[in-house]
Amino acid sequence: MVFIVKSKAENFKHREFIRRTWGAVGYIEGGRLITIFCVGQSNNDATNNLLLEEKERYHDLLHYAGPDDYT
Numbered sequence: 001m002v003f004i005v006k007s008k009a010e011n012f013k014h015r016e017f018i019r020r021t022w023g024a025v026g027y028i029e030g031g032r033l034i035t036i037f038c039v040g041q042s043n044n045d046a047t048n049n050l051l052l053e054e055k056e057r058y059h060d061l062l063h064y065a066g067p068d069d070y071t
Contacts, residue, residue, distance in 0.1 A: 009042035040068030
């Protein structure tokens with residue numbers, strides 16, 4: 001099962017919290033669980049650079065080139 005979590009680019013701490021709690025569960029009753037964070041492009045270059053580092057570290061970001069909003 002794949003959980004897709006929409007996350008704002010600046011919410012590094014929220015994503016880390018999920019990774020350390022329920023997102024850390026990888027298997028349940030013989031099935032595999034995967035958590036993917038869907039994050040849009042930020043207007044801030046420093047934030048985008050941090051997102052790239054986070055993506056390389058955790059391999060769980062779907063970083064798309066669209067705006068970072070919920071519409």
